[in-house]
Amino acid sequence: MSPRDRIATTTIVMRALRSGLRATGLAVAAAALLAPGVVAQERPAPTHDEVAPGVHVFRTAPYGPVGLDGNSVVVVGDDAVLVFDTNGTPSAAAAVLAGIRALTDAPVRWVVLSHWHWDHWYGTEIYRRAFPDVQVIAHEKTAAMMRGPAIEFNRPGLEQQLPAFIASLERRLVAGEAAGSPPEDLVSLRAMVADSRFFLEQKASADLVLPDVTFRERLELDVGGRRVEVLNFGRAVTPGDALLRLPSEGVVVTGDLVIQPVTFALSVYPTEWIAALERLDALDARILIPGHGPAMRDEEHLHATLGALREVRRLGGAAHARGLEPDAAREEMMPDLHDAMVRVTGGDAEVNRAFEQQLVDWYLHRLWEEFEGPLSDTVIAGIPSR
Numbered sequence: 366m367s368p369r370d371r372i373a374t375t376t377i378v379m380r381a382l383r384s385g386l387r388a389t390g391l392a393v394a395a396a397a398l399l400a401p402g403v404v405a406q407e408r409p410a411p412t413h414d415e416v417a418p419g420v421h422v423f424r425t426a427p428y429g430p431v432g433l434d435g436n437s438v439v440v441v442g443d444d445a446v447l448v449f450d451t452n453g454t455p456s457a458a459a460a461v462l463a464g465i466r467a468l469t470d471a472p473v474r475w476v477v478l479s480h481w482h483w484d485h486w487y488g489t490e491i492y493r494r495a496f497p498d499v500q501v502i503a504h505e506k507t508a509a510m511m512r513g514p515a516i517e518f519n520r521p522g523l524e525q526q527l528p529a530f531i532a533s534l535e536r537r538l539v540a541g542e543a544a545g546s547p548p549e550d551l552v553s554l555r556a557m558v559a560d561s562r563f564f565l566e567q568k569a570s571a572d573l574v575l576p577d578v579t580f581r582e583r584l585e586l587d588v589g590g591r592r593v594e595v596l597n598f599g600r601a602v603t604p605g606d607a608l609l610r611l612p613s614e615g616v617v618v619t620g621d622l623v624i625q626p627v628t629f630a631l632s633v634y635p636t637e638w639i640a641a642l643e644r645l646d647a648l649d650a651r652i653l654i655p656g657h658g659p660a661m662r663d664e665e666h667l668h669a670t671l672g673a674l675r676e677v678r679r680l681g682g683a684a685h686a687r688g689l690e691p692d693a694a695r696e697e698m699m700p701d702l703h704d705a706m707v708r709v710t711g712g713d714a715e716v717n718r719a720f721e722q723q724l725v726d727w728y729l730h731r732l733w734e735e736f737e738g739p740l741s742d743t744v745i746a747g748i749p750s751r
């Protein structure tokens with residue numbers, strides 16, 4: 366992934382998190398946003414990478430400037446298929462399912478949802494419709510989030526921020542057309558409008574399918590002759606993150622516990638996340654599949670992320686003890702974090718900025734909440750404003 370792609374991805378993830386979610390009667394409102402004759406851009410097919418025999422990572426293109434999908438990981442057994450995460454929209458899940466059909470005739474018997482963020486589970490309806498007997502599995506705390514708090518958290522984004530953003534794009538387009546802007550600018554603006562409208566329409570009309578099987582620490586499945594473990598290592602990025610492990614293949618699917626290029630520390634459980642990453646590290650995976658970004662064939666990025674978080678945690682603890690606030694602590698520690706940061710980011714200036722905001726700043730704000738603790742399983746912290 367080029368630095369530009371990396372920063373584009375992080376920017377989009379940030380906006381996607383900000384824009385929130387909610388499935389309501391907004392389908393009607395969203396449809397009304399689609400002006401007659403304006404059709405959402407044709408979506409490119411997901412890319413797909415077989416990282417181990419029968420283990421496929423499907424990745425999709427972002428929805429212009431407003432959203433993206435988490436990785437969808439498919440485990441194909443002799444007579445059954447498991448899907449880990451169902452993307453952020455029914456349209457993306459349908460495209461991944463088309464990709465699965467090209468690989469096997471076996472039915473999808475299990476869907477595992479990694480956590481409650483909307484880029485990982487909004488396409489579940491596609492699998493329920495195609496395979497009515499499919500079991501939808503999530504951690505019990507994730508299921509609880511999906512039943513309420515996650516929906517409320519995303520409501521403002523879906524009902525206000527995203528429509529307002531689209532309206533502002535449309536005003537720019539109209540003004541650009543009137544002013545005779547360069548044709549290439551108008552083409553890209555039209556594409557952004559189409560992508561954004563499509564994303565909103567998909568989110569607003571998604572028929573959310575809640576988990577029907579929950580687990581607490583561990584669940585073992587026989588996926589058509591393949592042993593698959595569904596694991597939770599305690600609170601980490603969310604109250605109930607699910608990981609997938611294929612012991613025979615040495616594959617671990619991390620969900621958003623690890624993201625390429627920079628992991629997101631929004632509303633995380635700072636100290637418990639580090640402990641969960643240590644347990645993940647102890648699995649000694651040969652192949653790590655992150656929540657976003659390409660699969661990794663070594664543990665360098667995991668170790669770099671873990672090292673950076675430990676350092677932020679240590680320096681943050683000392684700063685808190687001296688009575689500093691998170692913003693002052695961040696300013697003070699950034700020079701000391703330089704080497705740890707570059708191990709994560711490769712030194713790219715824009716990825717460094719993403720690291721400072723999404724990993725250091727958000728982590729520190731959450732760490733201060735942890736010090737004042739205890740952190741709730743259901744209250745979602747807002748995005749710190751700087």
Ligand SMILES: [Zn+2]
Pocket residue numbers: 435482484485621656657
């Ligand atoms: Zn995600």
